[in-house]
Amino acid sequence: MTALLPRPGVLDISPYQGGRSKLDGVAHAAKLSSNEGALGASPRARAAYLAVAAELHRYPDGASEDLRIAIGKRYGLDPARIVCGCGSDELIGLLVHAYVGPGDEVLYSQYGFAMYPIYAKGYGATPVKAPEKNLTTDVDAVLASVTEKTRIVFIANPNNPTGTLLPVSEMKRLRDGLRPDILLVIDAAYAEYVTRNDYSPGAELVDAGENTVMTRTFSKIYGLGGLRVGWCYAPASIADVLNRVRSPFNVTAAAQAAAAAALEDTQFFDLCLAHNQMWRPWLTEEIRKLGFEVTESVCNFLLVHFAPGDRAKAEAALTAKEVIVRPVAGYGLPDALRISVGTEEENRRVVAALAEVKEGAA
Numbered sequence: 567m568t569a570l571l572p573r574p575g576v577l578d579i580s581p582y583q584g585g586r587s588k589l590d591g592v593a594h595a596a597k598l599s600s601n602e603g604a605l606g607a608s609p610r611a612r613a614a615y616l617a618v619a620a621e622l623h624r625y626p627d628g629a630s631e632d633l634r635i636a637i638g639k640r641y642g643l644d645p646a647r648i649v650c651g652c653g654s655d656e657l658i659g660l661l662v663h664a665y666v667g668p669g670d671e672v673l674y675s676q677y678g679f680a681m682y683p684i685y686a687k688g689y690g691a692t693p694v695k696a697p698e699k700n701l702t703t704d705v706d707a708v709l710a711s712v713t714e715k716t717r718i719v720f721i722a723n724p725n726n727p728t729g730t731l732l733p734v735s736e737m738k739r740l741r742d743g744l745r746p747d748i749l750l751v752i753d754a755a756y757a758e759y760v761t762r763n764d765y766s767p768g769a770e771l772v773d774a775g776e777n778t779v780m781t782r783t784f785s786k787i788y789g790l791g792g793l794r795v796g797w798c799y800a801p802a803s804i805a806d807v808l809n810r811v812r813s814p815f816n817v818t819a820a821a822q823a824a825a826a827a828a829l830e831d832t833q834f835f836d837l838c839l840a841h842n843q844m845w846r847p848w849l850t851e852e853i854r855k856l857g858f859e860v861t862e863s864v865c866n867f868l869l870v871h872f873a874p875g876d877r878a879k880a881e882a883a884l885t886a887k888e889v890i891v892r893p894v895a896g897y898g899l900p901d902a903l904r905i906s907v908g909t910e911e912e913n914r915r916v917v918a919a920l921a922e923v924k925e926g927a928a
């Protein structure tokens with residue numbers, strides 16, 4: 567009997583490993599392993615979510631129309647060219663599904679988000695990594711890695727797990743240097759956290775042609791990771807393609823309602839941004855003062871580097887203080903940990919734990 571085999575490439579996938587969410591025997595550990603937002607979800611989003619309970623037997627609006635209109639209003643974009651998804655992960659997967667086939671190449675940056683190679687392999691394509699400089703996407707290296715088989719280039723901007731970004735001029739130079747038949751996907755999951763004025767999430771590049779898509783999410787600053795809702799802004803032709811291949815009811819009614827309410831709660835949004843603006847630099851400074859290297863981040867997390875051997879000690883010290891962080895060895899960064907910005911109390915616990923590592927090493 568011949569074994570039932572999936573499409574070539576599928577068994578080459580190492581399943582995505584999310585951040586741990588539990589410590590044995592600890593009821594409420596500080597979960598700083600998935601960048602979920604220090605302050606949780608907007609109270610208005612939670613109320614909207616609860617209100618949907620009365621209508622659970624109804625299918626959601628398959629077009630996510632009210633949500634697309636709300637996104638369009640908030641971000642100044644044409645709702646007809648917005649497609650919502652079950653997390654931006656789904657949209658990233660659908661783009662690969664629709665535009666990439668066996669033998670094609672999907673190009674991304676060395677420390678780019680782990681889902682790009684996973685989806686590429688799942689559709690029989692070859693993931694190709696372009697080397698980075700200073701833990702930052704290197705446009706020249708990306709361009710030099712393009713071959714005639716390249717179909718999609720994924721750039722997370724800013725990137726997870728490094729927290730670094732490409733300025734708008736560099737992203738434009740990348741687009742200009744790519745063949746027009748290569749899709750550029752700008753994954754701007756952390757865009758809302760960025761306050762630098764040389765940055766743009768990429769909407770104007772989407773508008774400038776027929777071959778660039780920007781993906782966004784409600785899982786990060788909006789704190790709705792548990793609901794799975796993301797969106798993308800695309801040229802009309804690509805939005806049309808995504809609407810053909812997506813599931814008919816890919817965003818649940820609760821997700822649509824909560825996300826739309828979250829967009830309206832600008833007061834809570836401002837609070838989350840202000841919190842991050844205050845605690846990211848504080849955490850960066852305090853950890854650097856202890857003598858550890860921290861990559862300058864524009865996001866709600868930090869990449870902290872340790873001497874070989876100290877990473878495991880740091881993780882143990884953090885675990886002892888009931889703090890969960892993210893190892894990033896899978897990204898080729900075995901001596902680093904990614905730590906989300908948490909509440910004031912959580913951030914202080916992180917610093918106290920790392921201080922013990924320093925003392926232990928001295």
Ligand SMILES: *Cc1c(COP(=O)(O)O)cnc(C)c1O
Binds near residue numbers: 722785791
């Ligand atoms: C969190 C994250 C996503 C996925 O977000 P979802 O909308 O929850 O699927 C995509 N890209 C990057 C870079 C992320 O960090």
